Amino acid sequence: MEIFQVVGFGIVGTIFIVLIRENRPELARLLAVAVGLIILVYVIGYLRIVLDVINEMALEAGIEPVFLRTLFRIIGIAYLSEFGAQVARDAGEGSVAMKIELAGKIIILVMAIPILTNVLESILEFIP
């Protein structure tokens, strides 16, 4: 069972972080980032399975692959910006975290423009 591994890893990591924080707070912060990264890399491997299944289902349903690719890209950008913002917030830099989130939102908006224009075009087709 993978959940035991992740929970055990998290507990061991937390113990080490608390142990190191007394003397070396800067190393404790880096260790916290490393623990988060290791768990994230581990879990994202499982996400691949889910995404493959969704891809197959979309192919069978005949959804245009361009839309699905854009959707996946947006999800990836959201994950990354969320992670970066969380790291910055953990280090006490709330303003940097806000800017990272803002950048993520704007880039997602830019990526969504083709879909938006497509929706508008199909709406205009319905209206005579």
Added chain:
Amino acid sequence: MELKTDILFQIAGIGIFISVINIVLKQAGKEEQAQMLTLVGVVIVLLLVLQLIADLFESVREIFNLY
């Protein structure tokens, strides 16, 4: 697809090691060397963390096919 436990233990080991050596150096009155040791420790751990970040970016790019 496995938990990289070794990096956790490496970083924790470096942290504990540097704390101990730092105490020894401070007792011996060598403040400058202690400062340098701290800096070196941070740089080494930063390199390890950087490798992990690159790993995450690479896998996210591959899975969500970002450019």
